[in-house]
Amino acid sequence: MGLKGKTVIVTGGARGIGQKYCLKLASEGANVVCADILDPAETVKLVEEAGGVCMGVHVDITDVASTEAMARAAFDRFGAIDALVNNAALYGGLKMAPFYELDEDEWDKVFRINVKGTWHVCKAVFPYMKEKGGSIINISSTSIIQGVPLLCHYVASKGAVWSMTRTLANELGEYNIRVNSVTIGYTLTDASMSLSDNKEDFDANYNRNISDRALKRGMMPDDVVGTIAFLASDDSAFITGQNLNVDGGSTHY
Numbered sequence: 001m002g003l004k005g006k007t008v009i010v011t012g013g014a015r016g017i018g019q020k021y022c023l024k025l026a027s028e029g030a031n032v033v034c035a036d037i038l039d040p041a042e043t044v045k046l047v048e049e050a051g052g053v054c055m056g057v058h059v060d061i062t063d064v065a066s067t068e069a070m071a072r073a074a075f076d077r078f079g080a081i082d083a084l085v086n087n088a089a090l091y092g093g094l095k096m097a098p099f100y101e102l103d104e105d106e107w108d109k110v111f112r113i114n115v116k117g118t119w120h121v122c123k124a125v126f127p128y129m130k131e132k133g134g135s136i137i138n139i140s141s142t143s144i145i146q147g148v149p150l151l152c153h154y155v156a157s158k159g160a161v162w163s164m165t166r167t168l169a170n171e172l173g174e175y176n177i178r179v180n181s182v183t184i185g186y187t188l189t190d191a192s193m194s195l196s197d198n199k200e201d202f203d204a205n206y207n208r209n210i211s212d213r214a215l216k217r218g219m220m221p222d223d224v225v226g227t228i229a230f231l232a233s234d235d236s237a238f239i240t241g242q243n244l245n246v247d248g249g250s251t252h253y
């Protein structure tokens with residue numbers, strides 16, 4: 001898919017869907033940088049066992065210096081940054097609750113990581129992309145189209161990621177840097193499965209998601225990795241400022 005020898009940073013690649021992005025991008029020939037606040041060692045090992053190239057980097061995307069160090073480390077190792085997958089977010093660990101019960105500190109933390117953190121990482125890679133061009137992929141969520149209840153802070157933050165994508169695409173087009181977002185449907189990961197401690201609530205949410213879909217099955221991380229590889233590659237060279245909605249037909253947007 002035109003990724004051979006390209007360097008792709010995946011934030012939040014230590015677990016969940018981000019880990020699957022690292023595996024897919026490496027299998028397509030990319031040099032992958034798995035950047036996370038958690039230890040990326042497991043992802044690095046899995047990619048290498050599969051014959052791919054992966055460097056692990058510790059990053060806290062809420063910290064500007066940390067994102068700059070991440071970008072520098074990627075460039076020093078591979079000599080370029082061709083694509084960035086802004087996947088890191090505060091999602092795992094959140095608990096569903098009515099908007100009037102959400103904790104104010106948690107609201108701020110969701111925005112600090114999901115919105116401001118995404119902005120920080122874009123700024124950190126820009127100096128390395130502006131000569132040669134590149135592709136930035138921001139991970140949003142189908143929940144912004146559905147207006148999923150009981151996660152108001154998270155849904156609002158992913159709406160901000162979606163709209164920030166359009167502004168960045170317009171600002172960065174002159175550098176041949178493409179910026180797109182992907183709204184992802186409810187996907188089975190440890191994070192999504194822990195949003196509710198109550199099995200009945202979980203089952204109701206899960207079953208509603210399946211019955212709403214044109215494709216009547218649960219969505220797995222592997223259902224979205226191909227879209228990310230496509231957007232990172234030159235196969236999507238004239239696509240920018242767009243959103244790809246990968247949700248099995250839950251929403252038609």
Ligand SMILES: NC(=O)c1ccc[n+]([C@@H]2O[C@H](COP(=O)([O-])OP(=O)(O)OC[C@H]3O[C@@H](n4cnc5c(N)ncnc54)[C@H](O)[C@@H]3O)[C@@H](O)[C@H]2O)c1
Nearest residue numbers: 012016017037060061088089092141184186187189191192
């Ligand atoms: N699972 C779903 O149903 C679903 C649906 C739509 C969108 N998404 C989005 O997909 C992405 C991955 O979801 P997931 O289910 O794998 O969740 P997850 O919580 O397992 O993954 C988030 C990753 O981000 C990392 N992270 C958090 N804060 C960080 C920080 N300050 N600096 C660096 N890394 C940080 C975490 O360590 C983790 O590896 C998220 O952006 C999520 O919002 C998930």
